[in-house]
Amino acid sequence: MKRSWWILIAVLLIGALALTACGGQQPTKAAPAGGNQGGNQGVSQQTGAKQLTFGILLVGPYNDHGWSQAHYDAAKTVAKKLNAKMLYVDKVNPADRPGTTAEQLAEDLVSKGAKVIIFNSDDMKDSALTFAQAHPDIFVIHASGDNAWKEGKDYKNLPNLSNVMGKMIYGKMIAGCAAAMTTQTGKLGYLGPLINDETRRLASSAYLGAKYCWEHYRNKDPKDLKFKVTWIGFWFNIPGVTSDPTQVADEFFNNGYDVVLSGIDTTEALVEAKKFHDQGKKVYAVPYDYREACEEAPEVCLGVPYFNWVPGYTKLLKSVQDGTWKSTFLWLGPDWNNINDPNTSSIGFEPGDALSDDASDAVTKFETELANGLQLWKGPLKLQDGTLYLKDGQVATDQQIWYLPQLLEGMEGQSVPQK
Numbered sequence: 001m002k003r004s005w006w007i008l009i010a011v012l013l014i015g016a017l018a019l020t021a022c023g024g025q026q027p028t029k030a031a032p033a034g035g036n037q038g039g040n041q042g043v044s045q046q047t048g049a050k051q052l053t054f055g056i057l058l059v060g061p062y063n064d065h066g067w068s069q070a071h072y073d074a075a076k077t078v079a080k081k082l083n084a085k086m087l088y089v090d091k092v093n094p095a096d097r098p099g100t101t102a103e104q105l106a107e108d109l110v111s112k113g114a115k116v117i118i119f120n121s122d123d124m125k126d127s128a129l130t131f132a133q134a135h136p137d138i139f140v141i142h143a144s145g146d147n148a149w150k151e152g153k154d155y156k157n158l159p160n161l162s163n164v165m166g167k168m169i170y171g172k173m174i175a176g177c178a179a180a181m182t183t184q185t186g187k188l189g190y191l192g193p194l195i196n197d198e199t200r201r202l203a204s205s206a207y208l209g210a211k212y213c214w215e216h217y218r219n220k221d222p223k224d225l226k227f228k229v230t231w232i233g234f235w236f237n238i239p240g241v242t243s244d245p246t247q248v249a250d251e252f253f254n255n256g257y258d259v260v261l262s263g264i265d266t267t268e269a270l271v272e273a274k275k276f277h278d279q280g281k282k283v284y285a286v287p288y289d290y291r292e293a294c295e296e297a298p299e300v301c302l303g304v305p306y307f308n309w310v311p312g313y314t315k316l317l318k319s320v321q322d323g324t325w326k327s328t329f330l331w332l333g334p335d336w337n338n339i340n341d342p343n344t345s346s347i348g349f350e351p352g353d354a355l356s357d358d359a360s361d362a363v364t365k366f367e368t369e370l371a372n373g374l375q376l377w378k379g380p381l382k383l384q385d386g387t388l389y390l391k392d393g394q395v396a397t398d399q400q401i402w403y404l405p406q407l408l409e410g411m412e413g414q415s416v417p418q419k
Contacts, residue, residue, distance in 0.1 A: 051085055052116070052321050055109030057102055058090040059121035060236055060265050065296060066289040067235065067265035067307075071120045071143065074309035077342075081310075082317055087114055093123065095238040102127035103134075110138060116320055118143065118313070122198055123235065132161040139320050143309070144198060149329035151399055159327050164312040166346040167333035169205040169401060171305025172261075173376060174349040175286045176209030177366045178302045179259040181217060181359035182284055186224050189252035189260040191245055191269045192231040195417045199263060201404040203229050206261050207411050208376040209366070217362045222410065228257070229413030235265045246272055253283050259302070261286040267293055273300040284354050291340075294352040301352035303363070311346050331398065336371035377401055382409040 056075050060068035068090060079086040089105045091097065097105075102124045106117045116139040119128035128142035133156075140161045146152035148163045179188050188210055190203050207227045214225045230252070233242040245264055249272035252260050262269040262285065273285035274297035287293035287304045294301035312330050319325040332346035340348045349367070351360055366374075379390030383406040390396055406415035 052082065052317065053085040053087065053113040054079075054116035054118065054317060054320075055087040055089070055106070055112075055114035056118040057092045057105055057109075057120060057124065058088060059093050059123055060091065062088065062090040064236070064265060064290075065267050065293050066287070068120065070290045070307045071118075071309055074313055075118070077310050078313045078317060081314060082321060084317060084321070085113075087112055092121075093238075095241065103131045106131050110135070115139060116141065116317060119145075121235070122196065128161070129156060129158075132158050136160055139325060141313075141316050146329065146402070148327050152329070153403060157327075162316055162325075162328045162330070164309070164316060164330040164332070166307045166309075166312070167331055168202055168305065168307065168347055169377070170334050170370060171307075171347045171349055172202045172205035173209030173212075173370065174363060174367060175261055175288075175303065175305045176206035176211075177213035177217075178349075178351075178355055178359060178363050179206070179261055179284075179286055180210035180214040180225065181362045182302055182354075182356065183259050184282065185256050185258045186214075186220070187226045187255075187257040188228070189249075189257035190227065190229040190263060190413070191248055191252075191260055192229050192263045192413070193235045193265070194233055195231055195414060197403050197405075199231075200407055200415065201401050202263055203413075204404060204408045204411065205376075206263075207408060211410065212376055213362060213366055217365070225410075226257075227411050228252075229407065229411060231414060232264060237266070237268070245269070249273070249285075253281065258282060259284045259286065262288045265289060267296050270294075270297045270301060273297065286352075291348060291350050294350065298353040300354050302355045302359070303349055303352040305347070305349050308342060308346050308348055310342060311344060331402075336367075339367065383407070384409055384411060384415050 058068040058071055062072040063069055075086050087109050092102050092105055102119060109117060118141045120143045122144040125145045128140055129147050132140040142163050144165050145163045146154050147156045148161050149155055192199055192203055211222050211225060214220050215222050230248050232245050232248060237245050245268040249260055249269045253276045260269045267287050269285040270287045273283050276283045277300045284300050284302050286302050289306055291306040293304045312332050334347040335341050335345035339345050375395050377396035379394040380392045381390040383389045407413060
């Protein structure tokens with residue numbers, strides 16, 4: 001998300017809270033590893049002059065059971081693994097910290113000794129770039145951006161900046177397959193955050209996985225599969241600014257959509273599915289981001305596609321420690337030998353209790369096909385407006401997938417933000 005969105009929300013919310021440079025919460029001294037104390041904390045494994053200190057800025061709460069917690073838990077693991085010291089600030093967004101920028105919070109972490117700053121959200125793209133340009137002596141890691149990608153549209157030649165992202169297109173394909181193997185109505189809802197390149201490619205990946213399994217495993221006509229995307233306007237709910245994800249999920253379930261796949265950072269789709277389940281409705285949900293998300297409502301959870309940031313963060317932080325750092329763009333996929341290996345696989349899928357045995361067998365078969373080279377980003381494919389996207393037999397490049405300009409043909413929902 002670009003700075004215009006930051007400014008818009010800030011204008012709406014400025015003055016709503018009394019603020020300090022850290023929104024009323026000042027970073028404290030390092031706390032023991034594993035201590036979830038909230039706010040802005042440090043996690044230290046040992047002290048010493050040569051110890052690497054890194055800071056991470058989390059867009060949401062560190063314990064959100066979603067995107068931010070996946071980063072937080074991984075950073076703690078890597079701190080322990082590398083005998084490093086971790087500092088963090090959570091809720092780094094204009095709603096929770098109106099008038100305070102990610103750059104300001106990064107400056108505060110540097111003042112506390114951080115030599116590496118991790119910006120953990122696409123929403124922080126401009127901030128990460130601005131900070132890296134202003135601090136050539138600080139290593140900057142941006143999760144989800146493309147400023148270090150030489151083949152990308154937004155490449156900037158900054159030696160101290162790297163990007164890391166998981167190839168969640170695979171996790172979403174698997175999630176889509178699980179949904180297609182479960183639905184009895186043929187109506188799948190997708191609870192989307194804001195609209196950009198990343199969210200279009202992930203929603204479209206879920207659709208491709210659903211369509212493939214619907215057609216090839218259930219032997220049904222793809223035209224009979226309905227896949228609708230509804231966007232809330234941000235990565236999680238901001239009352240008065242975004243659409244309420246609870247209401248969006250309820251609308252899906254009330255209109256015959258019996259599986260809702262989540263693309264937002266938090267677990268409203270799962271919570272609402274359980275509510276309907278408790279009323280006797282056969283509905284299900286697929287959460288996102290965090291491996292343990294299903295624990296919130298196992299009886300309706302089909303599984304969760306999740307990010308494992310340990311491999312990427314280990315690689316980049318270790319390169320700082322041993323002096324081999326190079327500006328790099330990492331788009332890391334699953335370890336197909338074991339997609340749930342916590343040390344090697346950047347993308348995983350944790351099956352849920354609500355996934356039937358037959359559906360689980362199909363998902364496993366689908367994973368095997370993907371591991372053996374199945375290409376779903378392959379033509380013929382058209383964009384939502386009918387424009388040819390990939391010719392017959394053409395396999396999409398990384399750039400074509402990363403910068404997907406619209407949703408795909410067959411999907412319902414907005415492809416571009418409203419002006």
